[in-house]
Amino acid sequence: MLSSYIGRFAPTPSGYLHFGSLLAAVASYLDxxxxxxxxxxxxxxxxxxxxxxxxxxxxLHTLDAYGLHWDGEVVCQSDRVDLYQQVIDCWLQSGQAYHCDCSRQSIVAHGGVYPGTCRARGLPAATNHAVRVRVSDQTMVFQDRLQGEFSQQPAATSGDFIIRRRDGIIAYQLAVVIDDIAQGVTDIVRGADLLDSTPRQLWLYQLLQQPAPHYLHVPLVMCHDGEKLSKRLGSAPLEPRQATATLHRALSVLAQNPPAQLSIAPVSEQLDWAVTHWQPDRLPAKRQILDPTAPIPPA
Structure with missing residues (x-):
């Protein structure tokens, strides 16, 4: 009998897959x-x-080379813009969302929390207007499987937040929730840099009257200079020909303590072992960890 569990990995094509993103992929795959x-x-x-x-x-080629084979077809958000826009139009009509022409600088002046300037202005649709969704003063609380209880009041930390940008691009917060609902995602395993986004997403689940998934936010791996591995910093793309050694390193960084002899085993064998022995609670309940496998650069 198949499990009702549905997980996902959702990379952005703003760069190639690097070691930091591999850790998130491996963690979500193993779970x-x-x-x-x-x-x-x-x-x-x-x-x-x-x-x-x-x-x-x-x-996609790199995921395949590392043995991370997915189920079903790969979905691209760019093919689903009409679905997101339908939700935005519905909320605009009901008053749950509204147009906004405030500049980023004006919001910075309020400590980065949107003060609701355009809530009652009734601005029309325009090419230079963003769309914001109204939030209440409700505190959103959830139990992360690793980080523990996390609570946040979106009204106090972000205010009414953007769901469609001034340039017409659908905002991440809305698209990710609509897609996870549409795909029936029950469990999300991702990097702890997205922990602060979760309460806003929970607010959208509530507006859409859909149950939220379970969350597991794994620590980000930091370089010894304190920067996270990221596409922005140009972290080295993964080499498929190094999959065997790199996957073993990933399992070690994820605190799964893979046997040393697995370091030369095919990726399929490593993953079989890791699936059986997967224990995410071996990771520390932190947002960041240093990569214990990386050499320390000379002073």
Missing amino acids: ARHHQGQWLVRVEDLDTPRNIPGAIDHI
């Missing part, structure tokens, strides 16, 4: 397979100015 569930791959390519040609193919 899904350990629970005899499905593992989906969705490409979050809405931020078109940042997309790099060839990145999607590289990401």
